[in-house]
Each structure stands twice: as structure tokens, then as C-alpha cells.
Amino acid sequence: MATALELKNIHKTFEAGSVNENHVLKGIDFTVNEGDFITVIGGNGAGKSTFLNSIAGSFPVDEGQILLGGSDITKESAYKRASHISRVFQDSKLGTASRLSIEENLAIAWKRGKKRGLGRGICKKDREVYRDELKKLGLGLEDRLKMDVGLLSGGQRQALTLLMAALVTPKLLLLDEHTAALDPKTSQMVLDLTDQIIKEKKLTALMITHNMEQAIHYGNRLIMMNNGRIVVDVSGKEKENLTVPDLLNLFKKNSGSDVSEDALLLA
């Protein structure tokens, strides 16, 4: 199995040297195989989002190396990495531009990683692609191409963001609690959609979730973070047979600290 992503000894400290100094990532060593769908769990402040953001390049890391498909991207800016890495955020408003129409948003995503010139932003052929892709969502958005995204519901926006993230097949898909802000029913819909898209396009994905059941149910590998380190990493058969109590035991054993289920579930 080819390696999709490799992190070597990643460190990140925020506000270094000040009273608020916060050493968030404390030496992450982590390898992702191609086609892995990894769920990431951990309590508040465990460093899950920082972990994902460091891969996406939202900020430079202090130490360590990030390899994507074998090439070193440690020093690349976020917009450059964006040609290979796509993201879906927790806030559905963050993933789409509200004053642009559905098709304009898709056009932005369609050009991810490509040069943007003075050609027409949307041509007829593209529009057919957008319509076909939107049909897969089953939300009827294909008939509302010209509608401003700001008029859509949170769930619809998040589904659209997901579609945009996978429109140009990324080497890596990062999902940062992308269903946390939705109601349970919509959340389930978006999650199933996520699973479907990842399987269909054979994507490599990292998904942060606050829900242990979800973390166990989805994906082929699960990691748990605590205090800036990865403390649990299970995959394959072991992951399939995992239960919530198993997970809590593993956490206790590997991190040396106890954790109430609530703290994790609510985090």
C-alpha cells in the first residue's frame, strides 16, 4: 500500500515565549496509507484541529516534516497545498461563499489547484458536470444552480461543501467536525454522504469527530489524541470489532490517565 501522507515529529507551539504559551502538538509521528479513511477523536484541547490545520498549512509548524505523496510540503503555503488537500470545516458558512450562486461556488472548487485566467468562469460543459454531481446529493440542488448559497440550510451547505471538496479528486480530504453543528438527522445524512463519496472516489480522508460511536462506525482506522500526542491507533479487524468500552480502556492504558466518557462525547 502506497503512503499518502507522512508526518515526522511535528511540533507546534502557539504564542511561544508569552504567558499564554501553548505547546499543542508534541511530536506527532504518523503515516497515512492511500485509501485510508481515518477517524480522529480526542477531548477538548487534545490538538485535533491543530493537527489537521498543520497538515492543511494554515500555519507553519515549528519542527518536523510533512510529506504528501512522497514530496515535502512542510514549507508550502495553504493555497499551494490546496491543490492536493481539500477541507470541510465545522461551520457550514465557512465552506461556501454565501453571496455566490451554487454553480459559482462549484466553479471555484472546479478550478482548485489550476491556474485561474480570464476564461469564462462557468461554461455549458461545466454546468452539466455540476448538475450531475449535484444530483448525487439527492437534495434537488441541481435545479437551483443560480440560487445564492446564502439561502440554503446548514445541511444543504455542508453537503455542497463536501461535494466541492471532492469535485477535483484531492490526494487528501480533511474533515474537521463537519457535522457537529447540524441537527442529528441532517448530521446523519451528511455523514452517510461523506462515506459514500469517500468510497466512490476512493479518497484518503481524515475526519475529526466528537462522537465515539461515529468514530467507530465509519472508516477503516481510528486514532485518539490526548495532550498533543496520538495515544490510540487501531485499524483493520481490531477497529471493526471495537466497542466504546474497549476504546476507553485503550485510552486509559495508553495515556495513563482516566477520562469520563462524557468529556469525550461532549468535547
Added chain:
Amino acid sequence: MALLLSSISQGLLWAIMAIGVYLTFRILNVADLTAEGSFPLGAAVSTSLIVTGVAPWLSVLIALLGGMAAGLISGLLYTKWKIPALLSGIITMTGLYSINLRIMGQANISLLGEGTLIRTVESFGLNKTNAVLLVGSIAVGLVILALHMFFHTEVGLAIRSTGDNNEMSEANGIRTNVMKVIGYMLSNGLIAMSGALLAQNNGYADISMGIGTIVIGLASIIIGEVFFRNLSIAKRLMTVVLGSVIYRLLILIVLQMNVNPQDLKVFSAILLALALRLPAVQNRLSKPKSKVKSTKMINKKGGALSWLQR
């Protein structure tokens, strides 16, 4: 009728400036005060060139380029040096005062006896107002057409999405800083072009003619938005033109009431304050039962004043 025609013709020339302000204020969602310097810059460049014998139309194009250079500086200060947008604009605008004086060599230049675009058209047998109407309509028409086409290109879409959602744009591989700088350049280019046209219309350029530019631009935008909202780009630009015309009409009415021209800026300021207040009042009137929701709605749309709080 004469009053109306006069305000339409003047409004058209001013509208190009207001459209320029619209690009930064509404599309990029930042307040750029460079306008106060790039507007007289356009006038200074155009008049000095005409006086030395350059064709009036060419002087307008060069003024446009000059304005783009001013926009480039503000844009770089804002994006590369991370200076807040309001301050970047003030820095460029202050520097431009001296540069404008250098370009003109004196505090004002008269175009008495020189050829201008307006006079060229007048020589076809039109009276002054009609000549301005024609020049203004052609210029505004070209600008709106060009912008409409530009904002539907790949780069144009990228600029709009940058102003709308910076984080999402970056996540989609858009070089947001470059987009902002392009927006700044287009904006100030148009503002300078408007300055050049107005100087040719008035027959002179004056070093202090930029004072209050941003107020006029914003007032035109907000007045236009009072009537229409949520339109396509080209139509939104047309509402800016309408706003600009209405603004001129209001100013002319004030002047007709024998108000001293010196006191005009106070009226401009009051007018902008009222125009900025109007959307909130409008929302309250349209939804009298859900007061809380209506204020929320304003905040959601960016609100009339959201940029000041950055």
C-alpha cells in the same frame, strides 16, 4: 427638467467613482480610503496631460493607469505589510496629496481654451448637458459591461469569493492576496478615471477636489441599495449609478435653496449618515413584529457599517 437632466449627466460621471468604491466596499468587503487621493490623481494626470497637448481620451486612459498604481500601493500595504485597510488607504491618500501637487505643479490647473472630451462632443452640435450625458452614458456603459464580463471570468469569480469568504477561497487554492490587490487596482483605476472625466467636465482640476470622495461614493452605493438588493453584479452596479444620480439631484436641490457651496460638505456628511441609517429603518418597517430578527438580518448581510468595525 433641467435640474433632472443636469443631475443625471453629473451623476453618470460620478457613478464611475462610486462603482470603483463599490468594488472594494462591497465586493472585497474592505473600506479603502485611497479614493480621496486617487480621484484628484486622475484629475491631475488628465489635466496636466491635456495642457501639454495630449488627446483628452488618452489622458483619461493614463489617469486610469495612474489610479491603478495608487491602488497597487494600498493593496500591497494591506495584504503584504498587513496594515489595516483603513490605515493603508489613509497612508496612500496622504502621500498622493504631494504627488498630485507635483504632477500639477500648482494647486489647480484650468482647461480654459483646451480641448476636452465634453467639448469634442459639443462640437458635434450638442449642448453641454447633452454632451455630458452622452460621454457619461458611454463611459458608464463600457465600465459596467467590462466589469460584468470580468466578474464572470475565473479570476473575477475568485475575486468575488475572496471578498465573500477568505478562508474558503484559500482552501480552494485561490491566491487571496493577489485577488485583493487586483480589486484595489481596478477600484482606484475607475476612481481616477472618474476624476479625469469630472475635471474635463468642470474645466479645471483642483488639489482639494478629492475631499469627501469616499463619502459621495458610499452615499451613492447605499442610496442605490435602498431601492434594490440581492441582484446580479451588473444590475447591482446599475443601482450604484442610480444612487449616484439621486445623490447629485439631492445636492443640486440643496444648492437651489441658495445654500452657500462652502456648506455643501456638511450636507454630504448628513446625507451619508442618513443613507447609512436607512437600511436599518427599512428593515424595521418591513418586519415590525420581529424586531430582533430584523437586526440579525442586517448583521448577516454584512450590515451597512460592518466594515468600520474591522
